[in-house]
Amino acid sequence: MPAPYPDDMIGREAEWSRLLGFAQSGIATASLAIVWGRRRVGKSFLLQSLVEQTGGFYHGAVRGSSAEALRELGERVGAFQGTAAPLAFEDWDQAMHALLALGRERDTVVVLDEYPYLLEHTPELDSIIQRALGPRSTSRTASRTRLILCGSAITVMSRTLSGTAPLRGRAGLDLRISPFDFRMAAELHGIVDRKTALRTYAVVGGVAAYAREMSGDDLPAGPDDFDRWVCERVLSPAAPLFNEVTLLLSEDPTTAKARKINLYHATLAGVALGNHAHSSLTSYVRIPGASLAPIVETLVSAELVERVQDPIRDNRPTYHLTDALIRFHYAVIRRHQSRLSRHGADAAGIWSQLLPTFESQVVGPGFEAAARYWVTHFADPDTLGGFPDHVGPSTLVMGDGTERQLDVVVAADDGRTAPERTILALGEAKAGELLSTRHLHRLEVVRSALGARAAGAKLLLFGAECAPELTDAAARRSDVELVDLARLYAGS
Numbered sequence: 001m002p003a004p005y006p007d008d009m010i011g012r013e014a015e016w017s018r019l020l021g022f023a024q025s026g027i028a029t030a031s032l033a034i035v036w037g038r039r040r041v042g043k044s045f046l047l048q049s050l051v052e053q054t055g056g057f058y059h060g061a062v063r064g065s066s067a068e069a070l071r072e073l074g075e076r077v078g079a080f081q082g083t084a085a086p087l088a089f090e091d092w093d094q095a096m097h098a099l100l101a102l103g104r105e106r107d108t109v110v111v112l113d114e115y116p117y118l119l120e121h122t123p124e125l126d127s128i129i130q131r132a133l134g135p136r137s138t139s140r141t142a143s144r145t146r147l148i149l150c151g152s153a154i155t156v157m158s159r160t161l162s163g164t165a166p167l168r169g170r171a172g173l174d175l176r177i178s179p180f181d182f183r184m185a186a187e188l189h190g191i192v193d194r195k196t197a198l199r200t201y202a203v204v205g206g207v208a209a210y211a212r213e214m215s216g217d218d219l220p221a222g223p224d225d226f227d228r229w230v231c232e233r234v235l236s237p238a239a240p241l242f243n244e245v246t247l248l249l250s251e252d253p254t255t256a257k258a259r260k261i262n263l264y265h266a267t268l269a270g271v272a273l274g275n276h277a278h279s280s281l282t283s284y285v286r287i288p289g290a291s292l293a294p295i296v297e298t299l300v301s302a303e304l305v306e307r308v309q310d311p312i313r314d315n316r317p318t319y320h321l322t323d324a325l326i327r328f329h330y331a332v333i334r335r336h337q338s339r340l341s342r343h344g345a346d347a348a349g350i351w352s353q354l355l356p357t358f359e360s361q362v363v364g365p366g367f368e369a370a371a372r373y374w375v376t377h378f379a380d381p382d383t384l385g386g387f388p389d390h391v392g393p394s395t396l397v398m399g400d401g402t403e404r405q406l407d408v409v410v411a412a413d414d415g416r417t418a419p420e421r422t423i424l425a426l427g428e429a430k431a432g433e434l435l436s437t438r439h440l441h442r443l444e445v446v447r448s449a450l451g452a453r454a455a456g457a458k459l460l461l462f463g464a465e466c467a468p469e470l471t472d473a474a475a476r477r478s479d480v481e482l483v484d485l486a487r488l489y490a491g492s
Contacts, residue, residue, distance in 0.1 A: 003053035011184040012046055015177060019050050022173045023109045023146050030100050030143040032133055032170050035150040036157035037177035038303060038323075039248065040209035043150055046177065047111045056109030056146075057102055061117040069118060070095055077102070092122055096132045096139070103145030110145050116153040116253065130166040154303045155254045179323070180206030181377070182370045183489055189219050194485040195464055196223050198431065202358075202366040203234060204241070205324030214240040231347040235333065235340055242340075245329040252302050263287065265334075267295050268321065271305060272330035273361060276318040276393075311390035311411040312450075314418045318393060324366055331361040359432050367431035368393070368407045370488065371462040375410055375427065380492040383481055385458045386424045389413035396446055404446055408460060422453050425481075427460030435463040437470050440480065462488065 002024065005016055022033050037043055044060065051058040057080050059073055074087040077098055081087075089095040102108050112118065118125055129147075132139045151157040161168050180188055185206040186197040200220055204210035211219060220229040234241045249255045255264055263285065270284035278296070282289045296319065299305040303322050310316040321327045332354055333340065339350055375384065376391045390411040396404045408427030415421035426443050433439075443459040450457075461470070462483045474480040483491075 003050070006049045006053075009046070009049065010188050011180055012042065012177075015046060015175060016050075018173060018175055019046070019148075022148075023050060023054050023056070024107055025146070025172070026107065027172075028144065030103060030133060030140045030145045030147060031172045032129070032167065033146065033148045033173035033175065034157065034160055034167075034171050035148055035173075035175045035177060036154070036160075037152065038154060038179070038207075039152040039251065040207045040214070041177050041179050042208040043152070043177045044113055045208070047113060047148060047150055051109055051111055054107075054109050056111065057099075058111045058113065060113040061115065063117050063120065066092075066121040069121065092125055092128050093132075096128055099147065100132060100139045100143040100145045103143045105144075107144045107146060109148065111148045111150060113150045115149040115151040116156040119156060120253075126160065126166040130170060133170050152251075153253050155252070155301045158301075180208070181373060182206065183378075185211070186489060191220065191222075193222050194489050196220050196226055197489070198367065198370070198464075198485065199226055199363060200229075201370075202324055202363045203230065203328050207323070207325070210241060210244075210325060214244065227348070227351060231351050234328070235347045235351060237341045241325065242333065245326050245333075248304070248326075252304075254298050254302050255304075258298070263292075263295055264299065265330075267292065267299060268304065268326060269330040269334060271319050271321050272327050274365070276320060277395075278317070278319070281319065308392045309390075310394050310418060311392045311409045312394055312418050312421055312423060316395070320365070320369065324362075327365065328358075328362050332358055363431050367462070368429045371408050371427060371429040371460075371483070374462075374483065374488055375408055375425070375460070378492055383458070383460075383492060384410050384425045385456065386410075386412055386422075388424070390418075390421065396449060398449055404442075404449075406446065408462070410458075420453075423447075423450060423457045425458040425460050426450075426454065427462060429462035431464060433463060434465050434467055435461050435470055435482070436467040437473055439463075440470060440473060 002020055005013060025031065035043055035047065048058055059076050061069060070089040073095055074089045078086040087098065099110050102110055134140065159165055161171055161174055182201050185201050188208060189197060189200055189211050191197040191200055215233045218229065218233055220226040233239050236242060249264060258264055266285045267281065270281045275281045275284045278289065282292050285292055296305065300307050304326060306320050306322045307317045308320055336350060339345060340347060372391050376388050381387050388410050390413060392409060394406045394409045396406060398404055406426060407429045409423065410425040411421040411423050426447055428439050428443055430439065439461055440459065447454045447457050459480045460483060464485050466482055466484060474482045
């Protein structure tokens with residue numbers, strides 16, 4: 001009988017279904033799953049719920065020595081089996097044999113959480129598991145254990161099943177757990193007012209723990225409560241979120257071992273402050289592009305930074321932060337950390353001074369990203385004039401040599417190169433401005449400058465409020481789409 005979806009879980013129906021299908025597959029031999037994703041998104045909560053409902057075994061590893069890890073695992077397995085004394089594992093071959101033996105009589109979920117911690121002291125563990133799960137291995141054929149390896153170190157977990165990795169081809173499930181998008185985050189946060197939901201998402205994004213444990217289950221009750229919440233739950237040095245981003249860098253193996261961690265902080269700060277092109281980022285960090293490249297690659301691999309390809313220009317990627325709290329930290333907290341950390345600091349007074357920065361460098365970019373996400377995942381093809389094959393920001397050099405930043409560009413996949421693609425839609429996203437016919441005219445000028453390939457492009461205007469004259473103009477035209485917060489959060 002399928003285990004019911006937990007009452008205290010929000011927005012993980014698809015992930016629960018896939019895990020349950022793996023756990024109750026009925027396969028006559030042991031099988032392997034990989035579950036991974038960034039920290040605080042709820043992986044452990046999901047797997048612990050699965051173990052509780054199926055009567056499985058869960059073990060969360062901690063950093064330490066191999067001997068310590070084997071001793072702790074032996075204690076847990078002994079307690080699970082009800083032995084009179086803890087089991088003593090001499091090595092990891094013996095430990096894996098014992099874990100697979102837990103499923104000799106029935107389908108049994110066995111979770112090794114924080115698996116990268118085990119690899120730190122036993123890098124050959126992948127190969128040991130490969131051997132235990134070999135096609136002719138008696139450990140595998142005599143077992144119905146559903147072994148799940150879970151981890152938060154993105155670079156480590158992404159390599160587990162790739163290339164020539166020992167476990168490549170062994171896993172029956174490779175499940176990525178991602179942060180919630182802005183729509184699901186609004187449900188998680190329980191915020192009805194959409195402007196408040198948007199501003200809250202700009203701070204904590206869709207990371208479940210940020211909105212629960214690390215905020216003390218305290219979120220803004222409405223627009224009038226937002227400033228109080230930011231000051232108490234984010235800007236206070238006593239708040240867990242205050243130092244969270246610094247801890248994120250220290251926890252990921254790829255950044256924790258960096259020799260010049262200051263350059264990683266500077267690079268993240270540069271992106272947060274609007275330096276999205278490689279050239280402008282190089283100027284901000286003030287190191288040669290060749291020296292910056294490996295730093296950027298590391299941050300991309302760790303999924304702290306996202307590389308976004310330009311939909312209509314070749315070889316012009318831009319770099320954007322993948323997490324709202326990272327953007328908030330580097331745009332707001334880090335630059336004023338000493339003021340905020342001073343004993344008796346007036347957080348409310350400092351916050352009032354930082355509001356313009358928050359609106360322009362945090363809410364604004366976050367809203368632009370939400371607009372692109374809406375276009376990619378929620379917009380109807382009729383809204384866009386086609387399917388969104390390529391979506392991203394771009395830059396257009398006008399006839400007078402000035403540059404125009406384009407928040408949203410939607411292109412079809414009909415050209416051999418990016419400059420040959422048909423442009424389906426152009427969009428402007430303004431979270432804190434009243435949209436007017438001035439914004440519409442700006443898009444019309446851009447569309448005209450792009451020439452024949454953009455002749456039929458739809459014009460998309462994203463904003464919290466629209467002036468009446470713009471609403472009237474859009475109602476008379478089939479090429480203009482207005483996307484207010486109601487449509488962003490619930491429409492297509």
